[in-house]
Amino acid sequence: MLGGSSGWAVASPWEPAAAAPPSSAALAPPSGAGPALLPRRQSSRQASRRRAHGAGGAATAAAGRLDAGGAGAARRRGHGRRRVAEARARGAGRRGGGGALRRGAPGGPQLRRVRASGLTDNSRFRALCSRERLLASFGDSVVRLSTANTYSYRKVDLPFQDYVEHLLHPQDPRSLGNDTLYFFGDNDFSEWASLFQHYSPPPFSLLGTTAAYSFGIAGAGSGVPFHWHGPGFSEVIYGRKRWFLYPPEKTPEFHPNKTTLAWLQDVYPTLAPSERPLECTVQAGEVLYFPDRWWHATLNLDASVFISTFFG
Known part of the structure; x- marks a missing residue:
């Protein structure tokens, strides 16, 4: 379910300047996650330049623990003039190395990923989405x-600069969803x-x-709890976004007013292996296709910029 644009393995400039240096544990790749899903440039600089702090570090560590317990990346089918990716359910004995898609624990259905790289080049768009450039161009926009x-x-309306300077902060795990603005x-x-x-x-x-864009910027540890809608693509421009997915016929266990971070900490550890979702972490420059009516929740592991293309 992942297609690719030209990937960039670079730090998110959206992290606050006063952020504490990340610990090596917070920045370590999730155990068992395999290599990157798509080729990315400057990968040797990724760990040294990425910033994780506060709830973002907690979210990263929590996601890493899930992977250590067998959680893998998720993929689903993408359609068009050709398939972006094809998800195939496999038996428990299939081997899923090299970033292959897996259920949250061994023994569940295994999914084979198909990846496409170099389909688009959004390096110019990415440069225009830096914190400084967006504030300079759209700071006064409501x-x-x-x-x-x-x-x-x-719904709350306010100038973009006020959102960036006052509300774009790491998620408080104790806050309810209706107290968190996104x-x-x-x-x-x-x-x-x-x-x-x-x-x-x-x-x-x-x-x-018909395709329609939806653009977003959110703090580390933020996200949207489980919901579903029509199909589309989601691309990360800066940061990293963790996805948790269930097929339409399998309604997840969740509270609609609790954040994804709270669900990850409180509910996920209690799920039996067969009840765990499909999962993946979408890095900067990677694209995920989400099929029609699939349940999904998202968790921003860093301060992130992202854009979705919805088909309606």
Whole structure:
């Protein structure tokens, strides 16, 4: 389910300047995760330049513990003029090395990934999405924030600069979803057209649908709990995003007003191996295809910039 644009293994400049240096444990690749899902440039500099702190470090460590327990990456089918990826359920005995997709524990269905790389080049778009450039270009623009719960009832409008300077901080694990404001979707980005004209989405489409973008920026440890909608692609521009996925027929166990970080800490450890979700971590420059009506929850492991292409 992962297609690829030109990947960049670089640090997220969206981390606060006062962030504490990350521990080696927080930055270590998840055990058993295998190599990178897509080729990325500058990979030798990734660990030394990435910043993780606060709840972001906790989220990274928690995700690493899940991988150490057998959690792997997830993939699903992507359609278009050709398939981006094809998920195939396998028996318990299939070997899944090299970043192959796995259930959250050994013994569950194994999934074979297919990857496509070099499909697009969003290096220009990425450069325009740096903290400094977005604040310079759109700091006074009013953006609409949603609450980070399943149904996103509450909406708040405020200048983009106020969001970045005052609300873009690591997730407090004790906060409920309706107390956490999240910048993603619910925005009329017509005044941001000068930015989005530089974005190249994956060169695939679904017959009979129209593509629409949804742009987001969120702090470390933030995310949206389980929900579902139509199909599309999700690309990380800066940072890393952890995905947890269930097929439509398998409703996950979750509270709609608890954050993904709280679910990861409180519910995930109690799940039997057969009840655990499919999982993956999408790095900067990687794209994930999410099929129609699949349950999914997301967790930003760093302060992250991301963009989704929805087909409706």
